[in-house]
Amino acid sequence: MKKLIFTFYVLLLCNSMYAQDSLNFDFEILKEKEAVGWSSFGNKEYNIVYDTAISQNGVTSASIEGNGNTDEFRVLTYTIPADFGGKKIKLTGYLKTENIVNGWAGLWMRIDPDISIDNMESRKVQGTTDWKKHEVELKTNNNATSISFGGLIVGTGKIWVDNFKITVDGKPLDQAPEKELDKEFDKGSKITIDLSQKNQIENLTLLGRIWGFLKYYHPEVGKGNFNWDYELFRILPDYQKAKSNTDRDKILSNWIDNLGTVKICKKCKPLDENAVLKPNLSWITDGNLSKDLINKLQFITQNRHQGNHYYIDMVRGVGNPEFKNENPYANMPYPDDGFRLLSVYKYWNMINYFFPYKHIMDKDWNESLKENIPPFINAKNELEYELAALKMIADIKDTHANLWRGKDKINEILGDNYPNFHVSFIENKLVIDNFYNEDSPRNGLKIGDIITRINGKKVEDIVTDNQDFYPASNQPTRLRDISFNLLRTTSNSLDIEVEDNGIKLIKTIPVYNKKDIKDFYKWYTKEENISSYRLLKNNIGYVSLKNIKDEDVNKIKKELKNTKGIIVDIRNYPSAFMPFTLGSFFTSSKTPFVKFTTGNIDYPGEFTFGDNLYIPSKGKTYQGKVIVLVNEISQSAAEYTAMAFRAGDNVSIIGSTTAGADGNVSTIYLPGGLKTMISGIGVYYPDGTPTQRVGIVPDIEVKPTIKGLIEERDELIEKAIEIIDDAKIAPINAKD
Template sequence: MTWIPCLRLARWCMPAIAIVLVGTAPLAFSQDGGHAAFDTDHAFDAGSRIALDAVTPVQVDNLAVLGKVWGFLKYHHPLITAGGRQWDYELLRVMPRVLAAPDRAAGDAVLRDWIAGLGPLADCAPCAVPAQGELHLRPALQWLDDASLLGAGLRADLRHIYLRRPATASQFYLRLDAQVGNPVFEHEIAYENIALPDAGFQLLALFRFWNIIEYWAPYRDLTGEKWDDVLRQSLPRIALARDRASYQLEMMAVIARLHDTHTNLWSSMHVRPPVGQCRLPVKLRFIDTSAVVVGYREADAEVATRLQVGDVIDSVDGVPVAQLVATWRPHYAASNEAARLRDMAGRLTAGACGAIRLQVRRGQEAVELTAQRVPAARQAGPDTHDREGETFQRLGDDIAYLKLSSLKRADVAAHMAAAAGSRGLIIDLRNYPREFVVFALGSYLVERPTAFARFTKGDLGNPGAFHWTQPVALYPQALRYAGKVMLLVDEVSQSQAEYTAMALRAAPRAKVVGSTTAGADGNISTFALPGGLSTLISGIGVFYPDRRPTQRVGILPDIEVRPTLAGIRAGRDEVLEAAIAEIRRQ
């Protein structure tokens, strides 16, 4: 971007709430669309010049409506869907006037004037029609007719725009992937050089994220939150964040309210508590509500830390673990509690390099010890729960074992040939698959074409609508595995691992053994947020053929088995043991 000074300034002052706003006058854009405005508008390259010391309830009301209207126009107004405005900067232009409005009626008047400035709508021939066919979700546009939210004039303006959309299904700010169908977000500028704090760009981040969820998130109905409330409640905290770290934490808290393990502020994990680049070189796992040592990340870690497998950590530097979990919870995005505690376990001992004090339960004994945090970057090994050793193993003469963390698609045929004749095959998904093997492996397990999933996809012509697709199926090949199939899962089974489990459990002799998975499925779609931040969403909905969800629910086991503290101390793999017992059961 070229940095140029603002050409014209206007100033509003509201001393009673210590607010200073500086905005630019609208530029004289042509009405013929095209991308020229997007490419040549540099009015806010150096910042929004919006500074806030407080926000009043009226301002929160008006900003919430602004955020919704801005997002609606972004995806529905023909001029904006054609790239005819730098729409982020148009938000920053109108925001000072909205903030200065003394009441809701005045706020509506500002928005009506803003919309009028986009020019008259051309005739649409043909005009778009509401989404047709088998729909999972319809656009959530009831608010366009909500008299308690919008005045009559603004309602009419927005309804007019909705009805006069051209039927051409195209969007400037995204397209749908040609193969998978998940959104590919485009022209969402990161503004990485903006100096923070900047209330205008911080609110832009909130509005961008909120509206992407509102119109393009396939699981927006599964958040467990009222999405309008999330917008209103987050506005003051985002607008008034006083530094870069605070802004990132507040955005992280907003994102966490989507309750999707895929979705996080991935650019900013270093600010998520606990902060620090060092940790103890041990592997921790929550067993029920207890943080338990289950292994080591360095060869000498047992001696160096004096922690033993099976130790329960009750407090860290004098703070009970239960209190840490409660304090950190707002910043840990997760589809379910199993995934949230998994992620907290990985960070529980994080902090500055140096000493850490622990209160530990070892059997019936309480132990206090001090250990040394070491750089996390030097600690090897992913937190998988599969069996050590080769990708394919024989567990006795009658059982074959295959783990997907190291399985190559090219080796599937050889491994399945080696498994032939065994009484049962254990496929371990307590990991993230190395390669996509759903069809290569699944074809050995089914007798006939077998549906295992169906998707929902967005609609460029009707933002917020999600259509059902036809089911996806496994197809058998000549060589079929005839034994029982046990699929091992737990909280580290996520996304591709969950999709693989969905597919393979469709086999007639397959059962899922273990505990609830992470509950995040569907190809991801990434996008930037102001300040050089980045996040993503689950881009398509993934369901069973009968339309039951997996999002947030996870892959529920047929045989539920959870590790126990006694089993960990004894060095047992109780999930694997249960699978073996089921195979050998007459």
């Protein structure tokens, strides 16, 4: 069997390290007829049974039976963390087979990340055999993070497996040696940074570039042979003492030499001349570096790391970056100087080499490293550190980015108290657009009131003062996010200035802890027990993706097929994935709708286009007019869905600028327990038109008005009905 099958992306259940009896290596722990901790992958036509009639040891074994051909297989798998040391890991287990005639069976074990693997393909078990003990032994090292193992069958027949055991260097798991870890700086970097020294910021900027370059390019670092965070702390003391560029470059050159010999790379390919993005390494030759240092950096570029990398991978089947083995250092909420510098270096280099939209920021990312070192180093407390990180994150202009974890002090300052009404920006004014529930006291306020001041300060001034701390792809989305926090407070009340028909009044309003506000999150969560579709007047269908379920699609196709038009509302986040299942209803032929750019771990910084993705045409095609509604709430999966529907035969998109953040997200951890994300792949229309930041540009722009809000009208739906009523295409029956 091809080893490729073991590269399939599988969600494996990890267990804590206990004695083997408690780890269910022998299938004795069952829950609802399933063996706890075990999973499977491969052809689902194979039947897996936890068999209490046949076993080698105890009561239960696991069996797999199927009639696949020689290319089909099914694998049982169990995963444990590799939180121990040792040099060799041996798996033993018992295997029984029946009628394995056009395939084979075996045990298997894999040590990740891609350290070693054996599936017994070279010593296949075939035919009919009674219980027999087999073993698989692999070499391991300190870079191992997990161990997966189990039994497999290829082709036709039946197997039973039972009584697995693992030993490490000949000892049981609970006696395995401890992993040898680099713990020198676990309690602090012991680094103090004085930015007042001559050329200090310039030198630290150079070090950050080289540290990140070596992290992703140097073969020995890529193998995981160094704790690269801690290597920074080892070089910093001498580096800061350098009195000249010559001294500085010697320190850097010796550092590179100590990493080990870089061998000639025969697999390294040149840059793709059609790459959308290429790594910018001009700083190597433009940075006044010594000839010796330049030569070494260029040699590493030409003979860079290839294949599996300890710190970076691309998610299989998608292509967004997976940042691996990154310690969040959550035990130090206010990191010291060295760790705060490390935070800048980590984030800058992750974006520099693996962010697909680096070229469309407002700022030059090449200048951002130097710009961000002072605020990080000068941060005097946890709050200032969080703010420095949030501002740097906001600079990449990606709505997926934010401080999703680790902004405890920011949240303390903002508070958890809110008024009992919701606000949004309409016609560039902060407007009350709803109350959280009908029983809420109104305090003399009503829907449509305009808030002009909060605690005496103009709303527009508050927005200007805070917008740099809101990561967003565009201004409408930034205002969307700012509006959520404008009336947030630690106090028990707020003073607001309200404008109604040109008259301004100052009101003191009570606020409540969000836990005590009914339906506080109703704008962002799925509404239960509400149908995703209905029939409007004039034979027009309406579908909301906020509540849609997979099983709704066939009902929609059946019940709305002869309507004059369908309004698809994506002013929300879809509750199910609809691009292909519902999108195919709107197109009569296979139609391209999107293509992606993905990064390259073999040449960090390079991004290339993949092939177009297509919406298929399945069954009967809808003949009426389709109107898709979008606004700044439409983000990520909503935008992707709108792109797919736009490929339909008679589809128009109306509304306003969407969030401009599409592409599968990648998670980034930074010192202090900070967690952020990025859009990990570039999303484009087939002709190369971008979507990031610009969003899904509507065919007809329609924005809500304050007047329409007061009159309780949905002006986008009104416009959609008008377009459908005026459409020249009148459906008779859906066609094949």
